[in-house]
Amino acid sequence: MIYLKLLWSFFQIGLFSIGGGYAAMPLIQNQVVDVHAWLSMSQFADIMTIAEMTPGPIAINSATFVGIRVGGIPGAIVATLGCVLPSCVIVMILAYVYYRFKGLSIIQGVLYGLRPAVVAMIASAGLSLLILSFYGSRDLPADLSGINLISVAIFAVGLFILRRWKVGPIYVMMGAGIAGVILYHIV
């Protein structure tokens, strides 16, 4: 049952992505690329790119994209439902606990332990995207000289601008897209 698989997969993504933003990315990569092979690594990179350029949470964007590819519109709805279901239940329980006991020291402790792990996993998933961008494959090739210098240049300039001036990611993304079109035309 493809719908059940989608539901269960995105339920796990929704349940274990704690900390918002990019925390869902390594889980999505794991479920969608590694476990179920619903997307190739470069399709996964595409959806991360599209998610960055469109409004809405990464997890919901990915759920819709994967759901449609695997099971059409019903697939998209089921995957999105799976994604928000854990939030609905847990957020309401936490809100109840919070108003009742006015303190969440154990939960804050759990978060304290989780945060560095989440950073590490985002770093690892980000590294996979970086290698894909530089070499066109998911793992480092034996011969490192085949590096895509245009990608390296866009990455370096983009990172510099982000660190130096703290601009919004959407501007860097648009700039990177325009730079890609111009540079690949010239070269």
Next chain:
Amino acid sequence: MNPNHNKYLTLFLSTFQLSAFTFGGGFVIVPLMRKKFVEKLGWIGEQEMLDLTAIAQSSPGAIAVNASILVGYRIAGIPGALLTVLGTVLPPLIIISVISMFYAAFRDNTIVNMAMNGMLAGVAAVICDVVLTLGKGILQLRRLLPILILLTSFAAVRFFQVNIILIILVCGLLGALDAVHRNRSEQGER
């Protein structure tokens, strides 16, 4: 018009609008929600919104979804929460559905392909920036445990392909034990 219907409609339309036009994820949408529900509508108190934000950030799932559940629940109970979730989820559902229909044709276009390749390098830069900022925050805690967790988790996921969910469970447990331990030693000092 029935004031209750009006409230539900406002909840749905507000979250739909916020979700449809907010780029940049949970950390951008929550301040905008505060503006709407605290400042403009006056439905939620200032301090309470801060508390709700903390809960949204510490719960699993997307922060924008969590925050909208809390706001909806606070104002109109479970039906309110369902409406705000729907309002938050519908825009990305519609936008990505439309994009994915054109995706195949889109991807074979040379210009689009060039732009996507450029943007992939851009995404890598954005994620690298996020990791540097978050990693700096971890180092600034100046405690051994978070740094150890950071390094060990990275090695585990990168080089040993350890299951991500297992890592999350173990690190969450470590954090909880650490909190209990610190609470005890603080009480011991008193």
